[in-house]
Amino acid sequence: MSGVLYGVGLGPGAPDLMTLRAARLIEGAEVLAYPTLAGAASFARSIAAELIPANVREIVMDVPMSVARAPAQAAYDQGAAEIAAVLDQGQDVVCLCEGDPFFYGSFMYLFARLSEAYRVEIVPGVTSVTACAARAGLPLAARNERLTVLPGPLPEAELRARIEGAESVVIMKVGRHLPKLRAVIDDLGLTEGAVYVERATLPEEVVLPLAEAPDTAPYFSMILLTKGADPWL
């Protein structure tokens, strides 16, 4: 009997926003897996840190910083092979994922490589989308309102077109795209009411009107345009 690969969502950052199921799986884990970027510390691992048992084995997939896809593919290929070897011995592997594994998560790259040959269980997590809304005090969508999630790296023209026809909009992965996003939102007359959130639920969290946001944003930042959400009944 092969082991089970668990893709475990850990939520947006505050350790107590992980689910009871995620906590139980981590506390009982013998083998953990997670990616790192160019040797930097893993955000996912930091969320789970307090619960990680001593003597656990950790499979670290270090993804090099590169525009080319091949080096990252090689890192996931090698990680998948290491995980498969553990599963083949009947042992489970708990893969740590910030947020939710199937919502802009790198766990998908392992899922694609391993889900045909092995049992994979996804433990959904609180996404940064609802965490940012919670921290900003901004309802996202009610009744028959629509919600659109857009990644910040999209081209300016596409962002403009998608935001213009939308109700509530959430823009993920703001990072270095902040100036472009500001220009689009300004042009559309939506800066008033737009909210910038950085590292939601962590001690270093920032929540500001977009107009007062800093000039540089980290990858884990978001802009909320919730013109559609009407919390009144």
Place this chain on the structure above:
Amino acid sequence: MSGVLYGVGLGPGAPDLMTLRAARLIEGAEVLAYPTLAGAASFARSIAAELIPANVREIVMDVPMSVARAPAQAAYDQGAAEIAAVLDQGQDVVCLCEGDPFFYGSFMYLFARLSEAYRVEIVPGVTSVTACAARAGLPLAARNERLTVLPGPLPEAELRARIEGAESVVIMKVGRHLPKLRAVIDDLGLTEGAVYVERATLPEEVVLPLAEAPDTAPYFSMILLTKGADPWL
């Protein structure tokens, strides 16, 4: 000092998919609040049931079944007044919400009534969106893909227009709108690959290709059209 109103997301249904923070707040609660629909049992309360302390006070807002808004408004007005009276005495109130309070949640109606006068803290929860994706084994969005969330009650023409231009689409609140949604999805040639999920993560969960879905769907059901999500790197 007034008490704090906590809007606590409980996740999609499986009790262990609530967050550690939600569990701690419920276990320590002296006063709970939640809405019911026409006297039916509360789904949110059922998720939390195992953790609810004995002798807790429960403020139940029973919302009558009615097309008119006024009766529901009156129920929330009265509930908000009861909650305010507790907060005024310096006691906290924990409001139970299935999913996430700011994502199509009725907690917003209390938030609108009470957030100006009282401290309100939102505890985000796992939404049915990522829970359904997890159970269906369908990644929602990766890299620069967009995600669109549409409520099933929207008019047919709007649904068609919104689905046509989208990548990954999630249709919430399918319920009695299933035949209309099927017709739109068929017309757009998207039935192959469409997945129907009902009561995700509960023992009575149903996950089926849309083509094999039953003829009637409950309110807590969803259709996933994830044509955009490519889990490969």
